[in-house]
Amino acid sequence: MTALTDLGIAALRDGVKDGAFSAREVATAFNASVEKGRALNAFIVETPDLALAAADAADAARASGDLKPLSGVPLGIKDLFCTKGVQTTAASRILEGFEPVYESTVSGKLFAAGAGMLGKLNMDEFAMGSSNETSGFGNVISPWRRSDGGNAALAPGGSSGGSSTAVSARLCPGATGTDTGGSIRQPAAFTGISGIKPTYGRCSRFGIVAFASSLDQAGPMARDVRDCAILLEAMAGFDVRDSTSLDLPVPKWEAGLSADLKGKRVGIPKEYRIDGVPAEIDAVWEQGIAWLRDAGAEIVEVSLPHTKYALPTYYIIAPAEASSNLARYDGVRYGLRVAPEQGSLADMYEATRAAGFGAEVKRRIMIGTYVLSAGFYDAYFNQAQKVRALIARDFERAWASCDLLLTPTAPSAAFGLGEKSDDPIAMYLNDVFAVPASLAGLPAMSVPAGLDGQGLPLGLQIISRALDEQTVLNAGLAIEQRAGFTHRPEAWW
Amino acid sequence: MSDYRIQGATGEWEVVIGLEVHAQVVSEAKLFSGAATAFGAEPNTQVSLVDAAMPGMLPTPNVECIRQAVRTGLAIDAKINQWSRFDRKNYFYADLPQGYQISQLYHPLVGEGQITVDLPGENGAGATKTIGIERIHVEQDAGKLMHDQHPSFSYVDLNRSGVALMEIVSRPDMRSPEEAGAYVRKLRAILRYVGSCDGNMEQGSMRADVNVSVRKPGEAFGTRTETKNVNSVRFIMAVIEHEARRQVEVIEDGGVVVQETRLYDPDRNETRSLRSKEDAHDYRYFPDPDLLPLELSDAFVEDCRASLPELPDAKRSRYEGELGLSAYNADVLTAEVETARWFEALLAAGKGDAAFAQRASNWVISDLFGALNKLGKGIEDSPVTPAQASSLLGLVADGTLSGTLAKQVFEIMLETGEDPDKIVEERGLKQTSDTGAIEAVIAEIMAANADKVAEYRAGKDKLFGFFVGQTMKAMAGKANPGVVNELLKKALG
Incomplete structure (x- = not known):
């Protein structure tokens, strides 16, 4: 029999429903996996009791015949989500010990749908980073290793690196992530x-x-496309407590899954072919194009002329808001409060924030403060807002000739921890393919497509029109079925 | 009214004044949270998670606050901007939990409007002046620091944090302390008519930032100073006087006025520098990404318009034009919303014509105001209701009560709160026209004053008043004065 921890969301849900195993067995297995995986540092807080309590509720619900959509499914929750009574830090020391008296809407919806919580997942501090090295609680280590026999610790991606590692290493079947400029897609890849x-x-x-704020979006991370569809259905929905949330019904994405792309036109944006990207990335992209053509789609070249401004635009707007x-x-x-003896209020602010924030967070606060300051606002922030509108218009125009876009998710496979941490710009470049869709607010997904020469995963990104998650998921499914990606990291932890 | 001038060593100076009035919006809940807004509650008992800026909390606009601001804008004939937006004003202070105030810098809710104020003219001839309003925007109030609770710490009360304010910005159209005073009083009256602000300056629900500059008449504007948070009409006028004189002295002594923020000290009646332009905060305003632009439908604006009561200017001209009240009476009765409301109720109870309205207006202004003044009560706490007053006036009109008796009855009404009909009935205060009773009294008086009768008959006409007085006295004031006159003339021959 397959280990329970090898099962995904759909299999666990269906297994509990069919009585193949109990929810308590599932929770117990994942709790053990979480404990065994501590070397990965994927969790800031483990909550085995909460996972068991939800499992018991699921088993009781099965007995009484009122199972919910996620009954029996334990999840990891990124530490950016406030969880009632469970420490929430955003991986920052400045929030160490903070226990919210409220639940985020998304985690609350997942729990209301029957899911349990295995723990709070590590991440880059305040979601600022692409490698998890900015976490105030030590970086997450990717479960993957290069096939060169070396055991260099690799970055799990970021900022949702705890989520990516925990799912990849089978510490949890699925996890919440958040994506501001690639923070779900790049770690997934x-x-x-x-x-x-x-x-x-x-x-x-909420x-x-x-x-x-204008970029942050929650989303699921899981082992396959169907699992993502299931989780997203439970996470999405209008919320009066967030004025930017969309007052629209949540589509039945799982039921709508289809790998048949007949009639769909796939745009290949020529501006995403950038210098210095490894040949393996181009190769997997070409492979993806072939797969989608095989699934019935028509391939067209499109142009997104303002793509090259996306990264600088993002690194003005995101730090400004932050x-x-x-x-x-x-x-x-x-x-955290650090109040120097005899100090003033300003002294307390300075000491608290100096001690509580890490270097990357401080860097972005300073950049953001600068681009909003008198005399620079028009040249930076205002200009960035205008360029952001042009980037969104690029996509709008592209939709005249295609229904979705296929691109690489990231310009490289996972890099080694420490390799880019001294060079913020090199780190920022990792999100070059992810950021445009964030600026335009469009649905975008990463699915695994293959391995590079060192045996490390590479992902492909699918982007579609606003509100057309179904097309994104369906194209992801088409790739998933053709890629047959069954690779998994060998447990060394 | 002659122009207000400061006499300086170098000649006359003109004062230029603009006011930014902060008016707390009347609303059950705060601008962006559901917390209550009542004045005087225990510290930190009216604070939501949003007001305390807990992590992950989001503002959601309270439509009632927006509605009140729109109604206010319509009441001053202003342009309503059906597309407006909230901006963040960033600065650190312990009474500002978010680290920014949500305000409207770039796109305020209400655009240009105006208020017409009455100025006391020479020889009693009133003049009017129109003061331009540049804009009204809505914003959050801050909390309150308490420095007297602990020897080494300051405490923060967040009850007021997030309460909605309207900032009503005038043009620099005022030229004297009197004009500024008249403007604030008129603005306050309009706000209270509209019901969008209670205008209570003592409780801080209305306060003004006073911008003052001086110039030689006809020259360009001088450099202005801004005196913050002045909380009474008297203080506003004092600030202008003091600040204008100070600026004239500075200039005439060869100095220059520094653009700065100043504070008023009512105990010393002086302003002093708080911070100069160089030390001014860089507020780094930018559009709040948590909030969508505010878009108002035509129907919403029309609904706001339809909900407006008759405003003071319209009411006053109706009183003068339709009811024939004197300009003075119309002015006095419409200046304060409580007076106007009371008088309207009296008119409604009396169902009277213009003649009734005129009598009623005189009675309110002389009798009622006089009595309330003695009691130290406002009209809203009058022991006599409009319906009772209407009955009293009716009793005078139909001859049941003489003027003297009416005053007696009114005194009793003030003490007991009883209806005038009941008082008249129970205490037998009805005026009598019983000629038999009056003739008997007259006969007695003439018998007792035979000498005076002789003098009168010899031509000393003014003794007639003596006989009237004696008769009225003997009748305990209840005799109908007309009948007394008639019978006396007959008896005295």
């Missing part, structure tokens, strides 16, 4: 799993620690 960032506004941001969003961590009401 680095660890050989699937992850979707839905249209901006699909998932409520109770998610804010990084950049510099303001993070002002509330001031030591006055909750979290």
Whole structure:
């Protein structure tokens, strides 16, 4: 028999429903896996009791015949989601010990759908990073290793690196992630799993620690496309507590899954062919094009002329919003307070924030403060807003000739921890393919497509029109079926 | 009214004044949260998770606050911007949990409008002046620091944090303390008529930032100073006087006025510098990414318009034009919303014509105001209701009560709160026209004053008043004065 921890969301849900195993057995197996996987540092807090309690409720629900959509499914929750009574830090020391008295809408919806919580997943501090090295609680280590026999520790991607590692290493069957400029897609690609960032506004941001409000979106990370569809259905939906959430019904994405792409036109944006990208990335992209053609789609070349401005635009807007969003961590009401003897209020602010924030967070607060300051606002922030509108228009125009776009998710496979941590720009470049869809608020997904020469996963990204998650998922399914990606990291932990 | 001038050593100076009035919006809940707004509650008992800026909390606009601001805009004939937007004003302070105030810098809800104020003219001739309003925007109030609770810590009360304010920005159209005072009083009256602000300056629900500059008449505007948070009409006028004189002295002593923020000290009646332009905060305003632009439908605006009561200017001209009240009476009765409401109720109870309205207006202004003044009560706490007053006036009109008796009855009404009919009935205060009773009294008086009768008959006409007085006294004031006159003339021959 397959180990329970090798099963995905759909299999666990169906198995509990069919009585193949109990939810308690599932939770117990994953709790053990979480404990065994501590070397990966994927969790900041483990909550085995909560997983068991939800499992018992699921078993009782089965007995009484009222199973919910996710009964029996334990999940990892990224530490950016506020969880009632469970420490929530956004992987920042400034929030160490903070226990919300409220539940984020998304985690609350998952729990209401019957899911349990295995723990709070590590991440880049305040979701700022692409490698998990900015976490205030030590970086997550990817379960993957290069096939060169070396055991260099690799980055799990970021910022949802705890999520990617935990799913990839079978510590949990699925996890929540958040994506501001690639934070679901890039770690999914680095660890050989699937992850979707839905249209901006699909998932409520209420109770998610804010990084950049106009970009932040929650989404699921799981082992395959169907599991992502199941989780997203439970996570999405209108919320009066978030004015930017969309007042629209949630589609039945799982029921709508189809790998038949007849009649669909797939755009290949020529601007995404950039210099310095390894040949293996191009190769997997070509392979993906062939797969989608095989699935019945027509392939067309399209142009997104403002693509090259996306990264600088993102690195103005996101830090600007972050510099303001993070002002509330001031030591006055909750979290860390460092108050120097005889110090003034300003001294307390400075000491608290100096001690509580890591280097990357400080860097972005400073960038954001700068681009909003008098005399620079027009040249930076205002200009970036205009360029953002042009980037969104590029996509709008592309939809005249295609229904979805296929691109690589990231310009490389997972890099080694420490390899880019001294060079912020090199780190930022990792999100070059992910950021445009974030700026335009479009649904985008990464699915695993193959391995590079060193045996590390590579992902392909699918982007579609606003609200058309179904097309994204279906194209992901078409690739998944043809890629037959069954690789998994060998357990060394 | 002659122009207000500061006499300086170098000649006359003109004062230029603009006011930014902060008016707390009357609403059950705060601008972006459901927390209550009542004044005087225990510290930190009216604070939601949003107001305390807990991680992941999001603002959602309270439509009632928006509605009140739109109604206010319509009441001052202003342009309503059906597309407006909220901006963040970023600064650190312990009374500002988010680290930013949500306000409207770039696209305010209400655009240009105006208010006509009455100025006391020379020789009693009133003049009017129109003061331009540049804009009204809505924003959050901050909390309150308490420095007297602990020897080494300051405490924060967040009850007021997030309460909706309207900032009503005038043009620099005022030229004297009197004009500024008249403007604030008129604005306050309009707000209270509309019901969008209670205008209570003592409780801080209305306060003004006073911008003052001086110039030689006809020259360009001088450099202005801004005196913050002035909380009474008297203080506003004092600030202008003091600040104008100070600026004239500075300039005439060869100095320059520094653009700065100042504070008013009512105990010393002086302003002092708070911070100069160089130390001014860089607020890094930018559009709040948590909130969508505010878009108002035509129907919403029309609904706001339809909900407006008759405003003071319209009411006053109706009183003068349709009811024939004197300009003075119309002015006094419409200046405060409580007076107008009371008088309207009296008119409704009296169902009277213009003649009734005129009598009623005189009675309210002389008798009622006089009595309330003695009691130290406002009209809203009057012991006599409009319906009772209407009955009283009716009793005078139909001859049941003489003027003297009416005053007596009114005194009793003030003490007991009883209806005038009941008082008249129970205490036998009805005026009598019983000629038999009056003739008997007259006969007695003439018998007792035979000498005076002789003098009168010899031509000393003014003794007639003596006989009237004696008769009225003997009748305990209840005799109908007309009948007394008639009978006395007959008896005295």
